[in-house]
Amino acid sequence: MTDRMGESVPSHGGNLREAARFFGVAPESLQDFSANINPLGIPAELMALLGKELDGITHYPDPECRELVRGISSYTxxxxxxxxxxxxxSEILYLLMDVMKFKRVAIPAPTFSEYAQAAARAGSRVEWFPAAQAQDFKLDIPGLLDFLAGGFDALVLCNPNNPTSRLLSRQDLLFIMQEAEKRGLFVVVDEAFIELTHKGTAGSVAKMGWMGKNTVIIRAFTKVFAIPGLRLGYGLGHPDLMGRLRERRLPWSVNTLAQCVGEYLPMSRDFLARTCAWIGEEGPACFEAVSRIPGLLAWRPETNFMLLKLPAGLSGLEFCRRMAGKGFLVRNASNFRFLADGFIRIAIRGREANRQMVKAMEEAVAGC
Structure with missing residues (x-):
């Protein structure tokens, strides 16, 4: 997307420096509400482990990530x-698409754009199933199953979904997985934000007894542990498929510091419980505050971000520009499939930061 001057607008959230340059403000002046990162920050125990491991970056990381895998095994x-x-x-997603080379991939949308990009890069044909605003962006499950009868070989689901913040119940998601399996479809479920829901992993479908050979769960530690700069995710799937992906993975793709997370995972229970408690309190509070702003339409969040629609006549780019001028970076969501101009995604942060952001939003839409 470009503005009227032809400059490129950041296409993802969290690109603080580029967004600051684009809007003509200092990076340090911005509070980042564009990236959906846990506002509790990096857990203290993990930070201590990272500091202790700094000397280890003089050596190559374990290419098999053995300690990390053991930690994830204990965790999951x-x-x-x-x-x-x-x-x-993202590495797991791109590896999977490259190895499987699906012919036709079904993706409910609006959703995270990398699914389609990874599929297209592997030569797959992507077809979209709309989750409509009229239904509050909830997935029409009977409609989706009818859609899948059209000859697909893969289905990608994001749960909770980005950017709509919609969370399928475990029961509904398992039903979709079972019906897809009956049709011979491969199912990919992205649970990158599952720990950032009020139930945490209790709402996950990542259980061995529920996963056939044609199911992969993708997760990330980036969001919940506030470590996007370390780049760490993982896939859960049948050993035969994981072995095929492992053979195609670039060597040393997970760095030494990222592998420290494996040592932290057994200590993470209290932090994860505090995270669930936080989203259970701050999500509804932020939604109620935003919903009181005249002209704004908000959808109740089920994870740590919220989708909004601006008043008619106010473009997403102009709203983002006004917010940047007030010290807040928000995500212009108009480049998500099926979302027109005027949709915005905001992260949910701490109570005081949210209060300041809501006040700035009130001023940004005043008079519209």
Missing amino acids: GFPDDWILPGNGA
Whole structure:
């Protein structure tokens, strides 16, 4: 996307320096509400482990990520051979699409754009199933199953979904997975934000007994542990498939510091519980505050971000520009499939930061 001067607008959230340059403000002046990162920050125990491991960057990381895999195994309950760490969840996604080379991939949308990009790069044909605003962006499950009868070989689901913040229940998602399996479809479920829901991983479908050979769960530690700069995700799937992906993975793709997370995982229970409690409190509070702004339409969040629609006549770019001028970076969501200009995604942060952001939003839409 470009503005009227032809300059490129950042296409993802979290690109603080580029966004600051684009809007003509200092990076240090911005509070970042464009990236959906846990506002509790990096856990203290993990930060201590990272500091202790700094000397280790003079050596190559373990290419097999053995300690990290053992930590993820303890965290998820999956055996080691069902686990594949990657340089962010995106590495697992791109590896999967490249290895499987699906012919036709079904993707409900609006959703994260990398699914389609990874599929297209592997030569797959992508077809979209719309989750409509009229239904509050909730997935029409009977409609989706009818859509899948059209000869697809893969389905990609994001749960909770980015950018709509919609969370399918475990029961509904398992039903979709089972019906897709009956049709011979491969199912990819992205649970990158599952720990940032009020139930946490209790709402996940990552259980061995529920996953056939044609199911992969993709997760990330980036969001929940506030470490996007370290790039760490993982895939859960049948050992035969994980072995194929492992053979195609670039060597040393997970760095030494990222592999420290494996040592932290057994200590993470309290932090994860505090995270669930935080989203249970701050999500509804932020939604109620935003919903009181005249002219704004907000959808109740089920994870740590919220989708909004601006008043008629106010473009997403202009709103982002006004917010940047007030010290807040928000995500222009108009480049998501099926979202027109005027849609915005905001992260949910701490109570005081949210209060300041809401006040700035009130001023930014005043008079519209």
